[in-house]
Amino acid sequence: MGTYDALLVVSFGGPEKPDDVMPFLENVVRGRGIPRERLLEVEAHYQRFGGHSPINRQCRDLIAAVEPTVDVPVYWGNRNWHPYLEDTLRQMAADGVRRAAAFVTSAYSSYSSCRQYIDDIALARAAVEGAPEVVKLRHYFDHPGFVAAMVDHTREALESLPAAHRDAARLVFTAHSIPVSMANTAGPAGGAYEAQLRRTAAAVAAGLGGERGWDLVWQSRSGPPHVPWLEPDVCDHLREIDAPAVVLVPIGFVSDHMEVVYDLDVEAADLAKEIGLPLARAATAGTHPRFVAMVGELLAEPEPVPCAASCCPAPPRRHG
Ligand SMILES: CC1=C(CCC(=O)O)c2cc3nc(cc4[nH]c(cc5[nH]c(cc1n2)c(C)c5CCC(=O)O)c(CCC(=O)O)c4C)C(CCC(=O)O)=C3C
Ligand SMILES: [Fe+2]
Secondary structure, X not given: OOOOOEEEEEXXXXXXXXXXXXXXXXXXXXXXXXXXXXXXXXXXXXXXXXXXXXXXHHHHHHHHHHHXXXXXXXXXXXXXXXXXXXXXXXXHHHOOOOEEEEEEOOOOOOHHHHXXXXXXXXXXXXXXXOOOEEEEOOOOOOOHHHHHHHHHHHHHHHHOOOHHHHOOOEEEEEEEOOEHHHHHOOOOOOOHHHHHHHHHHHHHHHXXXXXXXXXXXXXXXXXXXXXXXOOOEHHHHHHHOOOOOEEEEOOOOOOOOHHHHHHHHHHHHHHHHHHOOOEEEOOOOOOOHHHHHHHHHHHHOOOOOOOOOOOOOOOOOOOO
């Protein structure tokens, strides 16, 4: 498999017990100007699930599925919680790894979904003597393996709706909202986050066959209220939608982590019940066999051209 002697799975990280939650959140929002009230609100989402995010288990499951399909050792490091990238790189150096491919659990371009991972890998490498080189694998939002997994999972969600509503159900694709300023500077020419999401959503809708209507909306908005983020929010959209039933498709994520299980399965699902809207939620790619196979396929591709330094620039840092 080319020039790599290891695969490094790079993810967001999440807390696994109640005492982890606040330190984890402080890692995530350091220097980002997120209001304290928002942080306490999100803390409550985690504590409602016993202080335990499902994301780390999902990384372990993905790695367990990928490991037998590749011929290099697989490592795992997170940006915001244990196992931290820095500790993993130290272990890789000790094991003699020289050049690793990084598979990031985020498919799209933008500061938060791409550049921040690149920067955090660079910071972690700088802290580790003899750290291996790390080559980030390419964006895979339009990879047939990712699309096929989402088509299958969307079909399963459609089939779970009452038969009478199935044919006319609308697909509502969701992704993490980001600040409008970040969206405007995503990718080499700006606007790449939303443009890529629209391409993937269109490919999933087409993969289902027929002429089903769909929308792309946003979830999990953070930040101070006066800063514009991508809209509409999924819940506002559901209140106004003219459709007999809806399938939510969290195309912006690759596993059913806390943003999915809280913002969609609790918040959006409660709203749908309240307004009498039949709603199903498609599973994310997770460990779908085509998604798992995709990781090996990316590893076997020629080395990707790295993103230009001007691509997906960091937003200004704030204090607090
Ligand atoms: C684009 C994007 C993705 C998708 C790409 C990717 O997957 O990376 C993503 C994923 C995730 N976001 C996650 C959690 C959080 N994101 C936050 C805050 C923020 N997200 C942002 C963007 C994104 N986030 C932004 C612009 C902020 C504002 C602060 C900042 O500018 O950085 C906060 C702070 C509290 C709050 O929500 O206000 C939390 C807790 C989890 C873990 C879930 C779990 O634990 O299971 C995951 C996978
Ligand atoms: Fe986030």
